Amino acid sequence: MLQLIGLSKRYRTGDLALDGVSLEVPKGQVMALIGPSGAGKSTLIRCVNRLVEPTAGQVLLAGQDITALSPRGLRRARRRMGMIFQEYALVERLSVMENVLSGRLGYVGFWASWFRRFPPADIAEAFRLLERVGLTAMRDKRADALSGGQRQRVGIVRALMQDPDLLLVDEPTASLDPKTSRQIMRLIVELCGERGLATIINIHDVALAQMFAARIVGLRAGRIVYDGPPEGLTPDVLTAIYGEEDWHATIRAAPDEAETDPVPA
């Protein structure tokens, strides 16, 4: 589904954030991208939808070269790439529905969006997804009236409204408590399974990554230093990714997790 070939990014400050990253994410795979701060995780997923322009290399989505697209073509391609953000990045002064419907902006014309006249099918889909994540009652609340977990669910719904093939998820749990973090991760993984989405999740929490991802890629200083199953994350591998540290507690913390609530409102 998604293929990166020799992707590099050098910022104008001279920092080489990505150094020839090649990677393939098949349809339906949830891949976690781990690595220390500044390893290039955020840069990598932003290069995929060109919020950050890559310096070299190619991004192929279902065979189409994203890096070669015109501004118009890029907007069309972005519709197929849903993005979920750290700190949610909802437009706080807009209502939940407006935030959700903004996922359709790539499909509707300017005047229709200006008057908030979205097609009935879009509105029906928004209702259905809000019900799926248990936020029907919050529909007309302003986004800044919601709790962290609720906001991130709105963020997820906004991304799904695009009807994407690929989901780019940047630190989805960075500002959430441990329980909400697990619920959000579970929801993302479930939804990806239902829709067969290829997914890249940037995440700091190694235990969470191991718990929910089918594949882990470790990034250090812009290069891939590990690519394999979650079980392969031995202390040696973690040291290769993050540097020297006692990793035994981290690894053991991962496996059991009793709490299994479905997502409450």
Next chain:
Amino acid sequence: MSTEAAAWRPPPLIADRRLRFAIYAGALLYAVLALGTIEVNWARAAEGLARGARFLAGFFPPDFVTKREDILEGLAESLAMTVVSTVLGIALSVPFALGAARNLAPLPIYLFCRGVIAISRTFQEIIIAILFVAMFGFGPLAGTLTLAFATIGFLGKLLAEDIEEIEVAQAEAVRATGAGWWQVLDFAIAPQVLPRFIGLSAYRFDINFRESAVLGLVGAGGIGDTLNNAFERYEFDTAAAILIVIIAIVMACEYSSSWIRRQVQ
């Protein structure tokens, strides 16, 4: 307590002790010398005091009745100037503000819009009014154009700075859905700056009314014209009435504009 701790003082603003005293002494010396150059003729001032008292007495009682028609006409003209110039100025300031926001506009457009705003802010309203009176003749047209032009500088600059300080993540999230430039403006930027924009517009309305009272002095129409005529005919009681009307309206404007600002926050 160690002796070092006992001797601790907050570090002074200017570290060098000699430089510090030199600056303080220099400033004091200049203030004394400058005061010495202002010639005050106490005998004349005492004489003028009595004349001033007679002049002030001329204001009482204020006469609203004799020139009632003139006052009402001037007032209506001032209010019309204020409304038209504020609406026109707001309409023109929005495109200039968008152009003057570095995160939206390309460099040439940015420089042009910043240039226009800088010109508008450099010249005091009176100077622009003198120019416009020379161009368009005496009357409210010159005053209206002056105020509209001044509004562009005021609102354009403040709104542009607001746009530059928006939360980037919210705009990024909307852009990532495949939204076009205008849609990003509508869904991500406008919601963030709208409350302050409304508040600033209300504030500018109130400024424009006050300025419209001054512009009459250079023949640019409005209640200032009426006031000027009253002074020139030594009708101080009518002038007092006009001043009271101006004060009442300015207070009403100020109160309502601060109420509006509270409501939109």
